[in-house]
Amino acid sequence: MTKHKLPRIFLKDVHKAFGPKKVLQGLNLEVLSGESLVIIGGSGTGKSVMLKCILGLIHADKGTIQIDQQEVINASRTNLDAIRHKISMLFQGSALFDSLPVWENISFVLLQEKKMTRTQARAYAIEKLASVGLPAEVADLYPAELSGGMQRRVALARAIAPKPEILFFDEPTTGLDPIMGGVINELIRASVDELGATAITITHDMASAKKIADKIAMIYQGKIVWQGPAKDIEKTDNPYVQQFIHGRNQGPIKVDVK
Amino acid sequence: MISFCANIGRLFLNFLQGTGHFIVFMSQALAIGIRPPYYSRQVLKQAIDIGYFSLPVVGLTATFTGMVLALQSYTGFARFSAEGAVATVVVLSVTRELAPVLAGLMVAGRIGAAIAAELGTMRVTEQIDALSTLSTDPFQYLVMPRIIAGTLMLPLLVLVADIIGVFGGYLVSIYKLGFNPGNYLHQTLQYLKAMDVISGLVKAAVFGFCITIMGCYHGYYSQGGAQGVGSATTNAVVSSSILILIFNYLLTAVFFDK
Numbered sequence: 001m002t003k004h005k006l007p008r009i010f011l012k013d014v015h016k017a018f019g020p021k022k023v024l025q026g027l028n029l030e031v032l033s034g035e036s037l038v039i040i041g042g043s044g045t046g047k048s049v050m051l052k053c054i055l056g057l058i059h060a061d062k063g064t065i066q067i068d069q070q071e072v073i074n075a076s077r078t079n080l081d082a083i084r085h086k087i088s089m090l091f092q093g094s095a096l097f098d099s100l101p102v103w104e105n106i107s108f109v110l111l112q113e114k115k116m117t118r119t120q121a122r123a124y125a126i127e128k129l130a131s132v133g134l135p136a137e138v139a140d141l142y143p144a145e146l147s148g149g150m151q152r153r154v155a156l157a158r159a160i161a162p163k164p165e166i167l168f169f170d171e172p173t174t175g176l177d178p179i180m181g182g183v184i185n186e187l188i189r190a191s192v193d194e195l196g197a198t199a200i201t202i203t204h205d206m207a208s209a210k211k212i213a214d215k216i217a218m219i220y221q222g223k224i225v226w227q228g229p230a231k232d233i234e235k236t237d238n239p240y241v242q243q244f245i246h247g248r249n250q251g252p253i254k255v256d257v258k
Numbered sequence: 259m260i261s262f263c264a265n266i267g268r269l270f271l272n273f274l275q276g277t278g279h280f281i282v283f284m285s286q287a288l289a290i291g292i293r294p295p296y297y298s299r300q301v302l303k304q305a306i307d308i309g310y311f312s313l314p315v316v317g318l319t320a321t322f323t324g325m326v327l328a329l330q331s332y333t334g335f336a337r338f339s340a341e342g343a344v345a346t347v348v349v350l351s352v353t354r355e356l357a358p359v360l361a362g363l364m365v366a367g368r369i370g371a372a373i374a375a376e377l378g379t380m381r382v383t384e385q386i387d388a389l390s391t392l393s394t395d396p397f398q399y400l401v402m403p404r405i406i407a408g409t410l411m412l413p414l415l416v417l418v419a420d421i422i423g424v425f426g427g428y429l430v431s432i433y434k435l436g437f438n439p440g441n442y443l444h445q446t447l448q449y450l451k452a453m454d455v456i457s458g459l460v461k462a463a464v465f466g467f468c469i470t471i472m473g474c475y476h477g478y479y480s481q482g483g484a485q486g487v488g489s490a491t492t493n494a495v496v497s498s499s500i501l502i503l504i505f506n507y508l509l510t511a512v513f514f515d516k
Contacts, residue, residue, distance in 0.1 A: 057387050077290075085393050095388035098379075109392050112295070112399075162392075 006069065008033045008166065008198045009054065014063035016049055016222075023049045024060070025222035031215075036192050036199040038213035038230070040206070040244060042253065046222040047202040048092070051168050054200075055087060056080045067166070088164035090188075092171040094155040096143035102129070102154050103139040109162045128157040132187055149180040153187065160191045167192060169201040173208045185211040206245055209233070218244060220253060283475050290395055291402030300399060304407035308369050308466075312415055315368060316361045320419035323356050324348060324426025332435050344437070345445035348427035350454055354514075357419035358458045359506050362465035365412060366498040370473040373404055374494035377477025378487035386478070401478070404470045412466030413459040420455060457513040464509060465502045472498040 007030040016024040023046040031037045041047050052058040054065055056072050065072040067083045075083065096105050104111065106128050107121035116124060126136045132153040143151055152172065159167060169188060173181035185208050192199045192212075201212050209216055210230060217227035218241050226238040233241065243251030331347045377400060380386050389396050424446060431437040473494045480490035 052387070055387075055391055057390055081393060084391060087391060089388070089391045091384045091388055093383055095384040097385055097388070099376075108394070112392070112394050158392075 005032065007031055007066075008035075008068055009200065010064070010066040010069075011050070011054070012064040014050070014053060014065060015061045016046070016053055016058065017061060023222050024053070024063075027063070027219070027223055029217065029224055029227075031198055031200060033198055034196055036189075036201070036212055036214045038201045038203060038209040038216045039219055040203060040209055040216060041219035042204070042244070042255070045219045047219055048170055050219070051089070051170060051200065051202060055084065055089065055168070086165040087168065088159040088162060088166075089168040090152075090155050090159045090170065090172055092174060094143070094148075094151040096151055096155055096158070098143055101140050101142055102146070105143065105154060106158045106161050108158065124161070125157070128161050129154070131160070131191075132157045133183070149176055149183070152176060152180075152184055156184065156187055156191065160195060163195060165195075165197055167195070167197045167199040169199065169203075169212075171202055171204065173203065173205050178207075181205065181208060182211075188212055206233075279479075280475055283478070284471060287397050287401045287405065287471065287474065290397040291405065293398070295398065297399055297403050300403035301406050304403050305411050307372075308365070308404075308407050308470075309411035309414055312365050312368055312411075313418065315364050316415050316419050317422050319360050319364050320352070320357055320423035321426040323360055324352055324423035324428075325430045327351055327356070327423075328427035328430040328435065332431070341435075342445065344431060344435075345427070345442050346449045348431075349424050349446045349450050352423035352427070353420050353450070353454045353458045355458075355506070355510075357423050358416050358461040358465060359502060361416050361419045361462065362412065362469065362502040362506075363499055365408075365415065365466070366469045366495055366502060369408065370469045370494045370498045371491045373470060373473030374477040374480070374490045375487055377474060378480030378490040381478060381480045382483055382487060396478070401471075401474045404474055405467060408466035408470030409463050410466070412462040412469070416458055416462035417455075420458065453513065457509070460513075461506060461509050464505050468501040468505060469498045472501065 009029070009031040011027055011029040014024050014027040015022070027046070027050060029050075039047055039050070049058060053060040054067070054072060056075065060073050063073070067086065070079060070083055072080070072083060096102075097108070100108070103122045103125035106125035107116065110116045110124065111118065111121050122139065126139050129136065129138055134150060134153055134157070138146070138150065138154070143154070146154065156172075172184050172188060176184060188199075188201065189212055191197075199212075201209075203209055203212075210233070213230040215227060216230050216233050217224050218238070219225070220240050225240045226236060228236065233245065236242070239252050242248070243253050249255075327348050328344055331344045332341060335341050335343055335347075377386070380400070386396050386400070389399060428439075428442060428446070431442050432439050476490040476494040476497070480486045
């Protein structure tokens with residue numbers, strides 16, 4: 001096996017419970033370099049927890065999580081920092097820093113690592129704003145002064161600004177109108193292609209999944225129940241996938257309605 | 259009876275668990291926070307917030323405390339013709355006890371609450387997670403600058419409160435109670451020792467540490483949306499106020515116990 005065929009992101013038998021609630025129950029996943037994987041699944045199936053376990057923000061109870069063959073679980077602070085340096089994430093609620101103007105949000109890493117002067121960082125942020133279709137005037141506004149769609153685009157600009165090797169997107173189109181959702185999907189696809197990054201996207205939105213994904217995986221009760229090329233999602237006879245993509249009430253996925 | 263005992267036991271265990279959790283947080287904050295990188299811009303911002311913007315509230319509190327102290331001491335001492343001790347009582351009470359404790363309590367209400375609310379909101383909106391993914395340690399970027407600023411700025415605030423509080427007493431004594439200004443100032447300085455002021459400033463530094471670390475602790479572990487942030491704010495103010503009163507006694511015992 002040549003080196004580039006080794007998975008960049010590798011999860012094996014990952015478990016995570018919060019008290020009696022078991023969220024991840026033996027999750028296995030591999031993402032190859034340059035691949036864009038979309039993970040679909042209902043609410044509360046462990047999608048966001050999985051991403052946070054990969055980032056080391058949540059400590060997995062058991063299993064193996066590796067980024068470029070470096071172990072994440074029980075990694076030292078230095079190793080975890082090195083791993084996180086490769087990764088950027090777009091959070092579901094954008095998670096922009098309220099106390100900083102847009103340009104400082106975008107250039108945050110570059111400023112903290114003193115890779116640029118403040119003047120250079122501002123110019124770089126304006127360049128990144130342009131790449132997500134926002135005008136330069138937005139640079140000096142604060143996140144609270146932006147609409148939800150603009151915040152999501154700024155968050156995307158912040159995620160791509162350090163030119164990461166790996167990108168995570170947590171429900172990037174949730175809460176946006178379909179047109180803005182489409183814009184964000186295209187920007188994500190373009191950014192991933194341009195950077196040549198490996199990407200994992202979590203979404204409920206099948207239109208979004210089809211636009212972004214090379215491969216799709218479905219998670220249910222903390223396990224991957226199906227994965228395959230994006231083009232195969234409609235053809236599969238997997239009952240979980242069928243129920244989910246057609247939004248059926250009947251099927252193996254149980255929804256508690258009390 | 260059994261359920262009563264069980265409740266007492268549960269409360270005690272919760273207290274121990276909370277204390278242990280706080281000690282782990284404090285150790286982590288100090289151990290990680292003293293390592294580079296250092297965020298001097300953040301320290302300066304917090305110092306301005308805690309020091310400069312607390313001046314009006316601390317100044318007003320000190321002025322009226324000094325004034326009321328002069329008035330009350332006079333009415334009390336006049337009963338046994340000891341009015342001459344008013345100046346000494348005012349200056350010793352203000353410098354040793356009232357300025358540090360009242361400034362501490364006012365800053366706990368203003369800054370402790372603000373820190374808990376800010377960090378709590380950052381926690382529930384995933385901004386703290388975003389910081390970690392942007393290769394920035396929240397302990398270094400958020401917690402340590404607040405602790406440093408609080409520990410350094412509270413003594414300065416108390417020094418100002420000392421001066422303003424004594425001046426408040428002076429105003430009432432001269433313009434309302436008819437004391438001779440020269441005599442009053444002489445009495446004020448005659449029995450004042452450096453240790454009276456220094457003890458107040460040391461207390462202030464400890465109170466500043468307590469206020470900021472409690473605000474950071476409750477905010478950092480805030481959960482459950484707006485209600486969680488509200489609880490964090492209340493807990494931060496209550497716990498830091500209690501700590502101020504406890505440490506005030508302990509430090510007084512250390513400095514002045516015979």
